[in-house]
Amino acid sequence: MPCRRRQGQFKHCFKALQKPRHWGKGSVMTRPTIVFDLDGTLADTAPDLYQTVCWLLAMENRPRVTFERMKGLIGDGAGPMIRGSFGDTGGVPEGDGFERLLRMFLAYYAQHLADHSEPFPEALAAILRFRARGAKIAICTNKRYEFAAEQLRIWRIGHLFDAVKGADSFPFRKPDGRHLSETIKAAGGDPGRALMIGDSSADVGAARDAGVPCIAVTFGYGSTPAHELGADLVIEGFGQLDAAARRLGVI
Numbered sequence: 001m002p003c004r005r006r007q008g009q010f011k012h013c014f015k016a017l018q019k020p021r022h023w024g025k026g027s028v029m030t031r032p033t034i035v036f037d038l039d040g041t042l043a044d045t046a047p048d049l050y051q052t053v054c055w056l057l058a059m060e061n062r063p064r065v066t067f068e069r070m071k072g073l074i075g076d077g078a079g080p081m082i083r084g085s086f087g088d089t090g091g092v093p094e095g096d097g098f099e100r101l102l103r104m105f106l107a108y109y110a111q112h113l114a115d116h117s118e119p120f121p122e123a124l125a126a127i128l129r130f131r132a133r134g135a136k137i138a139i140c141t142n143k144r145y146e147f148a149a150e151q152l153r154i155w156r157i158g159h160l161f162d163a164v165k166g167a168d169s170f171p172f173r174k175p176d177g178r179h180l181s182e183t184i185k186a187a188g189g190d191p192g193r194a195l196m197i198g199d200s201s202a203d204v205g206a207a208r209d210a211g212v213p214c215i216a217v218t219f220g221y222g223s224t225p226a227h228e229l230g231a232d233l234v235i236e237g238f239g240q241l242d243a244a245a246r247r248l249g250v251i
């Protein structure tokens with residue numbers, strides 16, 4: 001029966017995944033952990049972040065900032081997006097103005113997490129390739145855990161990740177290397193056999209701090225061009241990821 005045949009095929013696949021893998025030449029090694037940044041690396045989330053900032057500016061009778069400017073402000077949580085966009089349009093209000101704007105930002109964004117945002121299909125294809133080879137996959141993001149988890153739920157891809165850690169998951173966050181190393185450990189991996197893929201200075205900073213090799217993507221956000229971030233390698237698309245990971249000795 002076709003159904004039973006299919007079950008049989010899956011059983012074979014699962015057995016293959018459970019076997020110790022030979023990573024590298026000749027020796028049995030720890031399964032590698034591939035860690036993705038979320039905003040601008042794994043997913044195109046700028047449209048909803050931009051919509052949130054434009055709404056906030058409009059609520060405060062401020063003009064819009066451009067989408068390009070907004071993309072440059074993404075990478076270190078809501079703070080720089082608010083300070084940058086209000087700084088450009090008359091300044092952050094005095095007193096408790098920033099805290100008030102932050103509360104408004106978070107409340108609005110919570111309702112618009114995936115109106116227009118979606119994962120890059122090529123990133124998902126790469127994750128499936130790495131998973132099929134037995135790698136662990138994780139997300140280390142400077143956005144709040146609950147927002148990241150809800151986006152993964154909406155996109156129905158949460159099952160692809162062994163760990164997801166946000167800006168509030170630990171008392172430290174990227175560029176602090178502990179955010180990355182603790183994410184790797186939570187995935188059941190070893191920081192000594194891992195790879196970080198990101199788009200911002202926070203990602204490269206965390207990787208350097210944790211002693212983890214790092215690949216920067218050119219299609220992400222932030223104000224620094226990928227080639228100037230100081231990553232070990234730069235890729236222009238996920239089609240180049242496997243070769244880059246191999247060059248770095250991770251797979």
Ligand SMILES: O=C(O)COP(=O)(O)O
Pocket residue numbers: 037038039040073074075076077078140141142143200
């Ligand atoms: O939301 C942000 O500013 C950054 O998020 P990221 O760490 O996933 O890029």
Ligand SMILES: [Mg+2]
Pocket residue numbers: 037038039040041074075198199200220221
């Ligand atoms: Mg990012």
